Amino acid sequence: MATSFAPTFAEAPPRASKTAGLPTARLAAFSTLAAPVAAAQVPITNFLPAFYAQTFGISLAALGMIFLAERLWGAFADPFVGVLSDRTRSRFGRRRPWIAGGAAIYGLATAALFFPPAGVTPLYLGLALFAFYLGWAMIQIPYLAWSGEISGEYHERTRIATFVTVASSVSLLLVMLLPALIDQFRPGDDRLRMAGMGAVILATLIPAAFLTLRAFPEAPAPSALRQKGPGLVTTLRLIAREKLLLRVIFSDMAVTFGQGVRGALFIFVVTFYMELPKLGAALMLAQFIFGIAAGPIWMTIAKRFGKHHTAIAGELVQVAINFALLLLAPGSVGLLIALTLAQGLAQGSGNLMLRAMVADIADRHRLETGEDRTALFYSAFSISMKAGMALAVGVALPLVGAAGFDPAAAHNSPAALQVLLIVFAVGPALAHLASAALLRGFTLDQETHEKVRRELDRRAAATA
Structure with missing residues (x-):
């Protein structure tokens, strides 16, 4: 992707006032x-792991x-995608070309995964999966x-992060509705279930990309932006120096690990342990329906107590819920x-708040260095x-497999099923506890960020 052309968007995105x-x-x-x-x-x-294990006989260890x-x-x-996006120059902006190209790869890979031969x-x-994650990143x-x-x-x-989170939850509601209906009328038809979910993804991709790319103009790239991006070592050093960013990164890693363990084993627990x-x-x-309803609730709480306090509270609620699964x-x-349902209400807090906090950290970095490294x-x-x-997948699936659990077997031993439940409950509980601990003492609160923004705006006005 070309990185040597000046952007032609002179109009900046509409700035949000504190009232409107x-x-x-x-x-x-x-x-x-x-x-x-x-x-x-x-x-x-x-x-997908259960589908490829049961339909094509791929072992849990291989899947992991x-x-x-x-x-x-x-x-x-x-x-590298982030650095190149920050450095891209085109008449379409810095972000649009990557999103458009990624959408094409993402669509083809989704078709391959959900409609396999x-x-x-x-x-x-x-x-x-290689192509899918490349398109996803782009x-x-x-x-x-x-x-x-x-x-x-x-x-x-x-508010922006809430809109994005709610849109994600609504899409998950749609994509989960079909397998829920299929299970009632065609139980055990895994191919039909996967095809239904894949169809929802592909049907929404093109219109969604069109609407997003036309929703807001991109702001011009900062004039201080260097034409040559940092190398790998420099990039890693930049990230390592941002202590608050590292906190958010590892906190989110713990959140996604817990969600990943729970997600990878959920169908197995309900089907084999609960016999439902x-x-x-x-x-x-149902969990995602409650997740949609929870988005505005967490946004309201964050306005009262701040992002990182809200994230900590949500993670501690998740700890209690997951231990209760035992x-x-x-x-x-x-x-x-x-x-x-309780997990549905609590699960969006960490994801929503942590994403909003990254942009605040990028603002502080730009104030300190003069470099825009948001992407x-x-x-x-x-x-x-x-x-x-x-x-999550690399640990949970091989672990329950080593304990003797086999999703393709007609019967599993009580000991194997008990290990399945323990991993399903304790793994996420400990992960959410670690996430909450990492956010303690986070210093970039609302008051501090407002000072950062005022100084950035003052410098921008002086430059203009």
């Missing part, structure tokens, strides 16, 4: 791209290694950076439903997401 905020309709249009991007995440984590390798590849590539091999799965990193550049207001960024095979997709659907017993449907910081943040998911 960004136009709701345009913000809703911008957030639509989160729908197809997020829609594949839970199916790939929750349904494939997912671990692919997520680590994504974590390695993301910083007969006789799939581990090599086929590995190549499809969309997600510039998109997150752009979302942090639309407004510099502390609470308005929380028809309830798995329906429970996940009380589950076969047939305890009421407790399972209650804990699943780089979001790419580093995405490393935590992929590394957390990689570790």
